[in-house]
Amino acid sequence: MKVLITGGAGFLGRRLAMQLLARGTLSGPDGTPQPIDRLTLLDIVPAEGITDPRVACVTGDIADPAVTRGLIDAGTGSVFHLAAVVSGQAEADFELGYRINLDGSRAVLEACRAAGSRPRVVFTSSVAVHGGDMPAVVQDDTALNPQSSYGVQKAIGELLLSDYTRKGFVDGRILRLPTVSVRPGRPNKAASSFASGIIREPLNGEEAVCPVPPDTSLWLLSPRKAVECLIRGHELPSDALGRQRAINLPGLSVRVDEMVAALRRVAGEEVASRIRWEPDAAITRIVASWPGAWNPARAEALGLSGDSGFEAVIRAYMEDELGRPA
């Protein structure tokens, strides 16, 4: 069976690809395990350094229907749709956000409909679909009220995937990801970029700027657990989801000052003192509009689990990315 990852050169896409290759199989559209014969990584930037013979790296734009139609056919059993313009960039560039996050998602779904293989489609949604007046802990049936263009685009993607699923064109699974931290590499244009930067940069001997107040609550998930949830979400039997295709993934509700305290415990005062507090109104507004926690009961009942604590998340980052046990 063929498997496609859009955004396959990205942070989660790459890690998901490695896990899928190690695993070797996925449930096919009929629910039985199928070998992954071909794993295509589609991204607007080249995916480099993955040499497995099952992998094909394709550079192209999901919003170009010729690209998506060319990569999804009757042999495609699974699509992990991860390609997206991140929150800060979608807010700054209105047209780009709608072109990639709305038109692009639609092009992926239209290609699946045309292929006729009823693939399982895993869509990565976000805390950003919530906002406005919310309960302190968001529930599964709390109305979406996104307060950013990115959140609106993710909410629209959810609606489209639900409709394509109801119509029998795909078998969709919407996983609402907490903010993923600790993310390696450089800062990006996501409004949540600091949620990794304030751990990553200090551990790296660099100064980090925290653009939100210390008492800001975040809802976090580690990269390891995020990738595990994407695969488990794919493997759930369709009936387990029923008419509600979206699942709020479990996370840790952590205040930014608690994150820094965990860093201090793991890596010491010198490292933790490399954080500079410089509130940024635009970022604070977007981040403050997201829920600081939601009720993960449904996800947990479906066997999707999160992290045990933020200290463990920092230690896993140091192990996976810095190659040093903490």
Next chain:
Amino acid sequence: MKVLITGGAGFLGRRLAMQLLARGTLSGPDGTPQPIDRLTLLDIVPAEGITDPRVACVTGDIADPAVTRGLIDAGTGSVFHLAAVVSGQAEADFELGYRINLDGSRAVLEACRAAGSRPRVVFTSSVAVHGGDMPAVVQDDTALNPQSSYGVQKAIGELLLSDYTRKGFVDGRILRLPTVSVRPGRPNKAASSFASGIIREPLNGEEAVCPVPPDTSLWLLSPRKAVECLIRGHELPSDALGRQRAINLPGLSVRVDEMVAALRRVAGEEVASRIRWEPDAAITRIVASWPGAWNPARAEALGLSGDSGFEAVIRAYMEDELGRPA
């Protein structure tokens, strides 16, 4: 100031046009009353029989960006966006529904953004944005979970209008209309068409088919009140809506057998006996997925009111459309 009604040849669009012409003014983007110098009725079918010199009837497709851009400019103060493919048709023709209800709504909003006049935009949404597992009475913060393509398209239109409003491109007001009854004329392809047909056809001496069980609950609003709410919704100060642009309009929660009983009381047994019960699974599935009632507290607090009872609705229909007092 220029005012545009999309779907201006339709049932509500026509009636809205007559009321606006009689009224003569609307609040402009800055909140002060402005004379309506030009009222453009855009529809895919010709709007006939409206001769007021302020009216321009344009035949064109909202999904054609050249059409919408040509009709919305810096002088446009208000857009009532009513053009849509109705529920039954959007369910039967997947591509048409998305083209008109999603791409068309987006073309209208993009034209407003390009015009730069920050017009007030009134969007007619529907009970169909709700569905799935719902409380018996839907609340303002009940999560949308549409179970039809039409409902999905309306929910997407709501999200887009909210985002364009938040960005300051338009001043949007989303009015979620109950099913409007009694609608004159012929049956249409809306799944709710029978909600008018079972009153209208018997009063007209014809047989009517009711495709849903007698204990089906509907959430209804009369045409008079619907048009009144569209205008009042337009006139609300922007701040009264805040970050939640959608308003669930007040309605009457009536069972189909209660509607027939009201018809019997108003028009007699002979008329009421012209209804044939012939359940249709597809229509019943769509209609049963809609809420039978929602809490109209917010609408009422904003001064939007519904009907006093279904008997009065039938009498108003006879007065307005049949020219006979009941």
